[in-house]
Amino acid sequence: EPEVTQTPSHQVTQMGQEVILRCVPISNHLYFYWYRQILGQKVEFLVSFYNNEISEKSEIFDDQFSVERPDGSNFTLKIRSTKLEDSAMYFCASTSRTADTQYFGPGTRLTVL
Amino acid sequence: QKEVEQDPGPLSVPEGAIVSLNCTYSNSAFQYFMWYRQYSRKGPELLMYTYSSGNKEDGRFTAQVDKSSKYxxxxxxxxxxxxxxxxxxxxxxxxxxxxxxxxxxxxxxxxNP
Incomplete structure (x- = not known):
């Protein structure tokens, strides 16, 4: 069964550094998402992406964040200058027009020191 | 009022028990409802998907929607x-x-076993 994959599984970085989180969505899916989950809190929407542009973004998704689909398979989330409060699990999700809902990857645990 | 409220538990039951999990919501525009299962430090995995009020059964799992009560x-x-x-x-x-x-x-x- 096709799955969403994410790399790395765990990323440790220093405050102020740039990080790029990578996702490979399910191959025939057209809608892509990033969510995050701070430890002990709920899963929160960050951004949705369709047809090579952002469809919607939350208040969390400020100028420090960007997304890109650099080729036909990868979908990336870049945080330009990480803050301590960016420490969280970051989940990528994808879906298609005919799918019932969104399918999530296993997540990348980001730790900012 | 939060958009979606869910009692965080924790809930502990003996093996064989019937478990009831609930959410309430405030936004009457919500039409599609999902239950995801998440193991520790893993991504959410879709369990059930429902639309409109009523019940949906899948093996040992039953999802119930009451739109009039937003529950x-x-x-x-x-x-x-x-x-x-x-x-x-x-x-x-x-x-x-x-x-x-x-x-x-x-x-x-x-x-618990």
């Missing part, structure tokens, strides 16, 4: 230790998941 439930019959996980309710306004999902905080369930 959804997930019942687990004959619970097993492998059901131990955090259960997240999620909802959206449109079909197919092309719009962001709004999650509850999750209920942590432990089924």
């Amino acid at each position: 959804i439930s997930l019942f687990i019959r004959d619970s097993q230790p492998s059901d131990s996980a955090t259960y997240l309710c999620a909802m959206t306004r449109t079909q197919g998941g092309s719009e962001k999902l709004v999650f509850g905080k999750g209920t942590k369930l432990t089924v």
Whole structure:
């Protein structure tokens, strides 16, 4: 069964550094998402992406964040200058027009020191 | 009032018990309702997807939606230790998941052998 994959599984970085989180969505899916989950809190929407542009973004998704689909398979989330409060699990999700809902990857645990 | 409210538990039951998990919501525009299961430090995994009021059954799992009360439930019959996980309710306004999902905080369930 096709799955969403994410790399790395765990990323440790220093405050102020740039990080790029990578996702490979399910191959025939057209809608892509990033969510995050701070430890002990709920899963929160960050951004949705369709047809090579952002469809919607939350208040969390400020100028420090960007997304890109650099080729036909990868979908990336870049945080330009990480803050301590960016420490969280970051989940990528994808879906298609005919799918019932969104399918999530296993997540990348980001730790900012 | 929060958009989606879910009792975080924790909930501990003996093996074989019937488990009831619930969410309430405030936004009457939500039309599609999902239950995800999340194991520790893993991505959410879709369990059930429902639209409109009523019940939907899948094996030991039954999802129930009451739009008039803005209340959804997930019942687990004959619970097993492998059901131990955090259960997240999620909802959206449109079909197919092309719009962001709004999650509850999750209920942590432990089924004791």
